[in-house]
Amino acid sequence: MTDHKFTDGKVLIVVFDGLRPDRITADGMPNLHRFLGTSARFTHTASAFPSETRVQVSTVMSGHPPASRLLGHGIMGNTFYDPALGFDGPMDTSDDIRMRAAERHYGRLFGAAHLSEILATAGKRYAAVTTGKIGNARLLAGRAAELGQPVLSIHGDTVSTPAADFPTVAARFGPCPEMDFPNSGVTAWATRVLLEHMIPTHDPDLVVLWLNEPDLSYHYRGITSVEAAETLAAADTAFGKIHSWWEAEGRAKGFRLLTMSDHGHITVEGQIDVKAELAKAGLKIGSAIGPDADYAIKPGYSGHIAVRDGRYALVARLLDTLTETDWCGTLFAKDRHITAGADARGALPMSRINYGHPRAADIAFTLRTRNADWTDAAGNSSAGVCLADNPDIPIGGGLHGGLHPGELTHLLAFGGDGISPGLFETPSGNVDVGPTALCLLGVSPHPMMAGRVLREAFQVGAARPEAVFHELTAGTAGGYAQALRIAAVSDQTEKLNSCWYIRDGLRTD
Numbered sequence: 482m483t484d485h486k487f488t489d490g491k492v493l494i495v496v497f498d499g500l501r502p503d504r505i506t507a508d509g510m511p512n513l514h515r516f517l518g519t520s521a522r523f524t525h526t527a528s529a530f531p532s533e534t535r536v537q538v539s540t541v542m543s544g545h546p547p548a549s550r551l552l553g554h555g556i557m558g559n560t561f562y563d564p565a566l567g568f569d570g571p572m573d574t575s576d577d578i579r580m581r582a583a584e585r586h587y588g589r590l591f592g593a594a595h596l597s598e599i600l601a602t603a604g605k606r607y608a609a610v611t612t613g614k615i616g617n618a619r620l621l622a623g624r625a626a627e628l629g630q631p632v633l634s635i636h637g638d639t640v641s642t643p644a645a646d647f648p649t650v651a652a653r654f655g656p657c658p659e660m661d662f663p664n665s666g667v668t669a670w671a672t673r674v675l676l677e678h679m680i681p682t683h684d685p686d687l688v689v690l691w692l693n694e695p696d697l698s699y700h701y702r703g704i705t706s707v708e709a710a711e712t713l714a715a716a717d718t719a720f721g722k723i724h725s726w727w728e729a730e731g732r733a734k735g736f737r738l739l740t741m742s743d744h745g746h747i748t749v750e751g752q753i754d755v756k757a758e759l760a761k762a763g764l765k766i767g768s769a770i771g772p773d774a775d776y777a778i779k780p781g782y783s784g785h786i787a788v789r790d791g792r793y794a795l796v797a798r799l800l801d802t803l804t805e806t807d808w809c810g811t812l813f814a815k816d817r818h819i820t821a822g823a824d825a826r827g828a829l830p831m832s833r834i835n836y837g838h839p840r841a842a843d844i845a846f847t848l849r850t851r852n853a854d855w856t857d858a859a860g861n862s863s864a865g866v867c868l869a870d871n872p873d874i875p876i877g878g879g880l881h882g883g884l885h886p887g888e889l890t891h892l893l894a895f896g897g898d899g900i901s902p903g904l905f906e907t908p909s910g911n912v913d914v915g916p917t918a919l920c921l922l923g924v925s926p927h928p929m930m931a932g933r934v935l936r937e938a939f940q941v942g943a944a945r946p947e948a949v950f951h952e953l954t955a956g957t958a959g960g961y962a963q964a965l966r967i968a969a970v971s972d973q974t975e976k977l978n979s980c981w982y983i984r985d986g987l988r989t990d
Contacts, residue, residue: 498696499881519902592838601630704746783847813834833953919934
């Protein structure tokens with residue numbers, strides 16, 4: 482049912498890509514830190530799996546994880562491999578040509594209703610400004626181009642929607658600065674465009690600013706680096722301008738201000754070539770299934786492997802190989818393989834992490850993580866380390882995509898009229914942002930949305946839903962074992978709370 486007190490509301494969502502909540506301090510990010518003290522802040526909140534950016538964009542913009550018992554958006558990673566597409570390797574969601582081919586094959590690439598569509602149907606105006614990659618902009622836009630909604634990307638006119646009129650924006654504000662470490666110039670440019678053009682020109686009911694920092698600097702300079710500290714300061718300065726506008730005029734116009742990050746980061750302590758390791762073990766593996774490859778891998782710290790025709794004998798051999806290594810972390814298989822007996826080989830069912838979509842590969846995995854601190858040369862430390870299969874990320878660089886709390890936990894807080902400030906520990910996640918934003922606009926969430934409206938923050942003393950936790954475990958005779966803890970709220974689709982795994986009988990958390 483619609484919350485009538487929000488009928489005339491507006492929502493501004495500010496996303497700090499990759500920001501770990503524990504890096505928000507009074508010294509490093511004073512403006513955001515002050516806002517959090519006056520907002521409804523959800524402290525027990527998680528990204529969807531895999532905790533990669535374009536999966537989170539899709540989750541925020543649909544109210545769905547990649548798969549659920551209801552539907553699912555079907556964006557399985559920043560890059561994913563589906564044999565049905567017939568490509569010679571994984572599809573990068575920034576690859577326009579392959580994304581268009583996938584759209585033709587699937588009929589609808591984005592499998593759930595997108596906020597751009599829901600808002601248009603409700604007679605509401607949608608807009609966005611993004612500094613993220615091309616795939617980020619495309620998924621943030623959804624159907625905005627055909628619906629006449631402005632979504633502006635720093636990558637120019639061909640990536641922005643026609644309604645954004647990128648040439649006019651560039652003529653007024655000058656060309657967007659070149660990307661750099663830290664990416665402070667781009668952050669400042671996008672914030673100006675938001676406040677001085679997008680909001681006053683288009684008068685949106687829901688507007689998103691997606692900043693690609695601190696994610697960019699975390700990846701290539703490290704979570705504790707000088708560049709990371711500089712980019713946090715720049716992002717906070719940008720937020721200070723936004724907050725000043727909100728207090729001076731935005732709030733009076735009905736805007737609620739929602740701040741969030743899409744995921745966190747942990748630190749790379751070593752690199753491994755998974756494809757080469759599996760080939761050495763005798764598996765016929767390549768980038769695509771073909772005459773010489775029974776297995777197709779999408780490599781990375783968070784990777785997946787498709788198996789020829791989904792044959793269980795090949796799946797079982799792969800699982801046995803992975804669980805015998807000292808570098809494999811969490812491990813999941815399609816539910817039908819679990820039924821066939823894969824649970825005896827250490828894998829857990831994909832459905833339990835909302836990943837059991839028809840497009841999913843047969844096996845999803847992460848590389849080994851530890852809760853050890855990473856300490857840089859200056860003596861600065863950050864919790865959580867991992868192995869990686871990402872050659873472009875340096876040792877000491879930040880990474881995400883898996884299930885370690887340091888990467889899974891993200892920022893989620895909102896404030897404004899009708900919002901009750903305080904800390905809320907009920908489980909929540911990126912999946913809840915879409916339905917909550919719609920409710921704040923006076924729009925009923927789509928009936929098939931997996932996420933829930935975070936109503937406990939809408940009034941003082943509102944009832945807080947109870948969480949139910951349960952744990953799944955799986956093990957093998959060889960000593961590999963893992964445990965997954967899941968939180969469910971109010972009979973909604975289960976949302977991931979936390980995950981860890983055990984090796985040789987010892988928890989690594």
